[in-house]
Amino acid sequence: MHKLLLTTAALAALATSGTANAAIVMGELTGGSALNNGGVFQQLNPMPGFNVGNNNQQSLNLFAFDEQQNVTLGAAIGGLAAGTVVNSHYVFFDSGPSRRAIGYVDFDSDILAVLDAKSDMDLTDASLGNPNVNYISVALRGLEGADSFNVMGDRLNVNFRASDPGDYIRVLTAAPAVPEPATWAMMIGGFGLVGGALRRRRKMATKVSYA
Known part of the structure; x- marks a missing residue:
């Protein structure tokens, strides 16, 4: 026996060892006009055909969802070398009227890089993006001068001020060893x-x- x-x-x-998934653990809005007007953190599980970008949400919530997992980078990006194995996640705030969202998102492994430029996100939508999601790229995709973030291990702290078309970043975390x-x-x-x-x-x- x-x-x-x-x-x-x-x-x-052994049957489940072929993948090394990392996930969003939790998040919270801790300040800003978004919180004061009823916004919360919301983790999404996008279904096929979900659109993100260019005012598709128009919500006071801070959103995040998991993207592709256990991906080997084919080229250097975000300060990471080609060959680095990462898990990807998307964090965004699309409030419509100008609002500020201050809060955090926790992941279950350390954050390796944050892609906050339109060019980097456009380049990695196919390789790192969630296959159920349509990523709408516009001129102001990413972050602007009024936005900031910092990384503390597996926690991403954000201070976003968004109106149209919103603030969007891609977060790359360490893939657990298999x-x-x-x-x-x-x-x-x-x-x-x-x-x-x-x-x-x-x-x-x-x-x-x-x-």
């Missing part, structure tokens, strides 16, 4: 040996009784 349970657990882990198949095979073999040892120990146990 021990051998079966351990090996089954190892095989389940054990190689050979490593998993060794682990499964080890689990099997442990299970076998437990079975042999039970067989060798002697029951002693006293009259």
